[in-house]
Amino acid sequence: MNNFNGVASTLKLEQTKLDIGIVALTDCAPLVMAKHLGLFEKWGLDVSLHTQPSWATMRDRLHANLLDAAQVLAPMPLSSSLGLNGAKCELITAFNLSMNGNGITLSKSIFEQIVALNDGTPPSFPLSSNWIAKLVKQRQSKGAEKLKFAAVYPFSCHFYQLRDWLAQADIDVDRDIDVVIVPPTNMTEALRNNEIDGFCVGTPWNAKAVRAGFGVTVITSCDIWDDAPEKVLAVTKKWQQNNPNTFLALMAAVQQACDWLLSTANRFETARILQEYLHEPLDVIAPSLIGSCLTIEGHSPREIPAYNRFVSDSANMPKKSQGQTLLNKMRNAGQLPHAFTDSDLNAVLNSVYRDDLYQQMQDIMTQYGEAKG
Amino acid sequence: MAVTKKPTPLLTVLIIDDDMDRAATFEDALLDTPYEVKHLAHTSASLLKEVEKTEPDIILIDIESPSRDTIESLSTISAYNPKPVVMFSEQDDPELMQQSIKAGVSAYVSGDANPERAKFILDVAVARFNDYQKLKSELNNAKRQLESRKWVDQAKALLIEKQNMTEQQAYSAIRKMAMDNGQKMEDVAKNLISMMQLINGGQS
Numbered sequence: 001m002n003n004f005n006g007v008a009s010t011l012k013l014e015q016t017k018l019d020i021g022i023v024a025l026t027d028c029a030p031l032v033m034a035k036h037l038g039l040f041e042k043w044g045l046d047v048s049l050h051t052q053p054s055w056a057t058m059r060d061r062l063h064a065n066l067l068d069a070a071q072v073l074a075p076m077p078l079s080s081s082l083g084l085n086g087a088k089c090e091l092i093t094a095f096n097l098s099m100n101g102n103g104i105t106l107s108k109s110i111f112e113q114i115v116a117l118n119d120g121t122p123p124s125f126p127l128s129s130n131w132i133a134k135l136v137k138q139r140q141s142k143g144a145e146k147l148k149f150a151a152v153y154p155f156s157c158h159f160y161q162l163r164d165w166l167a168q169a170d171i172d173v174d175r176d177i178d179v180v181i182v183p184p185t186n187m188t189e190a191l192r193n194n195e196i197d198g199f200c201v202g203t204p205w206n207a208k209a210v211r212a213g214f215g216v217t218v219i220t221s222c223d224i225w226d227d228a229p230e231k232v233l234a235v236t237k238k239w240q241q242n243n244p245n246t247f248l249a250l251m252a253a254v255q256q257a258c259d260w261l262l263s264t265a266n267r268f269e270t271a272r273i274l275q276e277y278l279h280e281p282l283d284v285i286a287p288s289l290i291g292s293c294l295t296i297e298g299h300s301p302r303e304i305p306a307y308n309r310f311v312s313d314s315a316n317m318p319k320k321s322q323g324q325t326l327l328n329k330m331r332n333a334g335q336l337p338h339a340f341t342d343s344d345l346n347a348v349l350n351s352v353y354r355d356d357l358y359q360q361m362q363d364i365m366t367q368y369g370e371a372k373g
Numbered sequence: 374m375a376v377t378k379k380p381t382p383l384l385t386v387l388i389i390d391d392d393m394d395r396a397a398t399f400e401d402a403l404l405d406t407p408y409e410v411k412h413l414a415h416t417s418a419s420l421l422k423e424v425e426k427t428e429p430d431i432i433l434i435d436i437e438s439p440s441r442d443t444i445e446s447l448s449t450i451s452a453y454n455p456k457p458v459v460m461f462s463e464q465d466d467p468e469l470m471q472q473s474i475k476a477g478v479s480a481y482v483s484g485d486a487n488p489e490r491a492k493f494i495l496d497v498a499v500a501r502f503n504d505y506q507k508l509k510s511e512l513n514n515a516k517r518q519l520e521s522r523k524w525v526d527q528a529k530a531l532l533i534e535k536q537n538m539t540e541q542q543a544y545s546a547i548r549k550m551a552m553d554n555g556q557k558m559e560d561v562a563k564n565l566i567s568m569m570q571l572i573n574g575g576q577s
Contacts, residue, residue, distance in 0.1 A: 053437045053438060053439045054438070054439050054441040054442045055442050056441045056442050056473075056476065057437070057441055059476075060469055060476060061472075064466075064468035064469050064471065064472040066466065085445070085476070086475065086476035086477075087472055087475030087476055153446070180421055180446075181445075182421070182443060183439035183440060186420075186439065186440070190419075190421075193419060195419060195421060195422055338520065339516060339519075
């Protein structure tokens with residue numbers, strides 16, 4: 001690392017002071033650790049992290065250039081570029097910040113109903129959604145209210161994972177249940193007050209519900225989808241055009257943070273530092289980071305090594321195929337107007353997913369002797 | 374409270390704000406106006422229940438509230454009838470306001486706004502919202518018509534090319550099929566296109 005000090009001057013950074021938006025979730029770790037480990041500084045950047053209260057406000061601030069870059073939901077660069085929610089604004093991503101990280105938690109009373117259906121023994125985890133289908137039928141025959149699930153945002157992997165899980169048991173999300181949007185910080189309360197019967201949320205908010213004794217986490221996103229990008233680092237297309245070198249330096253610092261996060265020993269340190277950002281105790285934040293999924297309070301957790309994945313073989317490089325998958329999920333959820341032709345969508349995929357910039361960043365790391373391995 | 378004379382009809386305003394003083398000031402400013410205020414601190418999880426119960430005509434929310442996603446989703450994910458949303462914002466940030474207004478927010482109340490202007494701001498928000506809804510539905514109609522024409526044009530082009538029809542013949546053929554089958558021309562066109570593609574081995 002000693003040959004490194006001149007990076008800021010030789011790389012010709014267009015901008016060195018950056019404002020980056022994050023959300024209070026475990027998967028803000030790469031950005032938080034890049035700051036705490038001095039990696040941004042090493043690449044000549046002076047970064048301020050700003051926790052955003054909602055995805056809508058994150059989106060609007062990024063669109064309005066009040067944030068230079070942001071940790072956003074993987075579908076967001078697509079939905080913004082297509083103008084599907086909020087104003088249309090061309091965003092790009094060249095870096096997957098995290099894979100997986102979501103879980104579905106049921107209220108204690110709903111879980112007890114399932115246990116009762118199973119002759120008093122808890123069914124095995126990951127829970128089959130057939131149990132939910134049984135509850136749906138039971139309610140339909142009694143004319144009772146529909147089950148109500150919450151997700152954190154309409155254009156989110158959470159919403160699509162919830163749909164896919166329920167679809168495995170032929171539950172039609174649009175007809176058989178109700179879905180509402182609730183911010184992660186309010187999930188546990190909503191579950192406790194029986195306003196919702198279950199939710200799909202990112203870590204550590206599932207663990208919080210289990211610790212509080214109101215919820216049972218029955219399945220994680222890695223049980224529903226294979227390794228899938230959850231949050232990506234997004235900037236506006238215009239910002240990247242004006243700051244091409246700064247963007248590469250930013251990604252290089254975050255890549256080094258992701259590489260650092262590979263070690264379990266470092267994960268615990270991360271949990272300690274995240275307390276400051278998430279305002280939750282260590283026993284809520286740490287589990288997912290060390291590959292543990294709390295299920296029922298007082299029971300053994302499930303071992304889910306990929307629960308919070310920040311790096312694996314080229315996992316940080318965003319791929320168009322990942323974007324295509326998300327577009328398919330949007331279409332299934334009825335979020336993609338038919339007016340978009342295949343060539344429109346292809347153009348957006350090519351514009352949003354910049355694996356070429358990821359490659360340029362890797363080249364620069366090699367050039368500075370900072371490549372991993 | 375019983376003696377307060379309220380002009381009718383009342384419009385219910387649901388305020389979602391943790392800042393009790395700000396909410397109270399706003400509420401006071403709206404006494405003796407057609408607006409009736411219900412207040413909810415945004416840390417409360419019962420927002421959805423409250424919205425269901427109150428059926429507010431206007432929602433006033435702090436820009437820093439996490440519940441903004443819930444409010445925004447009411448019109449995209451549920452069948453909830455969209456309502457004008459007004460935002461409290463401490464910082465006077467024209468860029469951000471512009472973005473949020475494009476995202477459907479009808480008006481802003483900035484930190485230093487004179488409470489006497491409260492009614493005026495809400496009046497403007499309601500008017501803006503109605504215009505916006507009208508514009509949106511006009512735009513949607515126009516888009517739908519355009520989309521439908523695109524299909525019909527494509528089907529027409531195929532008939533002209535593959536069946537040696539004139540443009541007028543192709544158009545009449547599609548229209549006749551639509552009338553005979555009680556279908557929309559757009560649907561007939563779509564069927565025609567997929568059938569011709571099948572016959573021509575995927576080439577159109």
